[in-house]
Amino acid sequence: MRHLDFTPLMRSTIGFDRIGQLFEGLEQASAADKFPPYNIVKRDQDNYQITMAVAGFSEDDIEITATQNSLKITGKSAAEEDTAEYLHKGIAGRAFTQNFELADTIKVTGASMTNGLLHIELQREVPEALKPRTIEIQKQKLLQEKAA
Numbered sequence: 391m392r393h394l395d396f397t398p399l400m401r402s403t404i405g406f407d408r409i410g411q412l413f414e415g416l417e418q419a420s421a422a423d424k425f426p427p428y429n430i431v432k433r434d435q436d437n438y439q440i441t442m443a444v445a446g447f448s449e450d451d452i453e454i455t456a457t458q459n460s461l462k463i464t465g466k467s468a469a470e471e472d473t474a475e476y477l478h479k480g481i482a483g484r485a486f487t488q489n490f491e492l493a494d495t496i497k498v499t500g501a502s503m504t505n506g507l508l509h510i511e512l513q514r515e516v517p518e519a520l521k522p523r524t525i526e527i528q529k530q531k532l533l534q535e536k537a538a
Contacts (some may be wrong), residue, residue, distance in 0.1 A: 489495055
């Protein structure tokens with residue numbers, strides 16, 4: 391397994407301590423993380439949507455939990471006794487957990503389910519304190535003292 395060295399990146403960044411942890415988590419990703427299939431769409435500069443294929447699950451079977459920097463989607467399969475004899479079973483009804491890491495400014499604004507697709511709406515909300523601002527350079531008092 392390859393080890394990534396973030397030292398050059400960290401020399402010019404401040405406050406990005408979580409980046410190394412995020413990349414370490416990517417190395418541990420497994421095939422289980424690929425179920426159920428999903429899309430992430432950037433609708434415009436500040437709006438995103440996650441669409442997840444959750445065929446066989448109802449709204450009551452799915453739990454969505456948003457914390458400060460993560461989104462967790464859990465599907466609990468209904469325990470039904472199925473006595474059918476399948477020739478092919480391609481619709482997976484197994485339980486799942488899907489985690490997404492969110493930036494500090496991304497907030498979950500809503501969720502809906504249509505035709506077996508779960509849609510989760512996300513929006514970037516940048517507080518005024520984090521928006522770019524111009525810093526005025528103050529003149530030194532030394533120039534004023536020489537003139538006096």
